[in-house]
Amino acid sequence: MSNPLQGAQFVLAAHRVSQLPADRGAEVAFAGRSNAGKSSALNALTGHKGLARTSKTPGRTQQMVSFSLPPYKDVPVSRAQDAQERLPLAQAEGEPSLEVRLVDLPGYGYAKVPQELREHWRQEIDRYLHQRRSLRGVVLIADIRHPLKEFDRMMLDFCFATGLPCHLLLTKADKLSRNQAAQALAAMRKSFPDGLHATAQVFSSTAGTGVDEARAAVVALLRQPREGVHQDR
């Protein structure tokens, strides 16, 4: 299966929402607690090992890092079928330029990050979620071995309240047996409230588990129509 997210390139790292690329096209944000494996997941999904910086030390990503996917603006509609796999954004929207981005958000909840900085990111992430019109969905990344933490719950609540779609990657599945991983996934799905627009899967950046499924989920998020996503945001 070809990779619909290949060709991603670093655009910029922002300290504030206002420094992000122009708010058009479609983007999907990667969120989760510090050290959950967000940057590693981005690298696995784009098939570009060194794209996002990863680290054993929590708190590595201290900016909002924006990556662009190749613009497919010149794909003739007659070849759309052929291009479907490589065309993350729905053409039906009729935007002349299909700008598509992935955003690596700073990890949340790392105690050693100074309080002031944590507060800064709490505010900026909140602002990002509420204001970013091109945001089509969130990939929430959580360690499969641990129950969801406060930040994860807040993110799901936000998605629930605003109708923003969310795809949960239960990552580091290589640390569990297949059976344990399947059980953790089933328990997680059960805990979702009715009406939450969320999907979940088992994932491992290191073992490559669930990579194709996750790529398809990201593409599905990028194709979300703009309406319906942020009516209430």
Ligand SMILES: Nc1nc2c(ncn2[C@@H]2O[C@H](COP(=O)(O)OP(=O)(O)OP(=O)(O)O)[C@@H](O)[C@H]2O)c(=O)[nH]1
């Ligand atoms: N075993 C295993 N380790 C992983 C996996 N994904 C990430 N890691 C490790 O977990 C640590 C954190 O990974 P990162 O991708 O940097 O995590 P992050 O969520 O981006 O962290 P911050 O930027 O600090 O918020 C690194 O040591 C990774 O090698 C995985 O699927 N399996």
Ligand SMILES: [Mg+2]
């Ligand atoms: Mg990171």
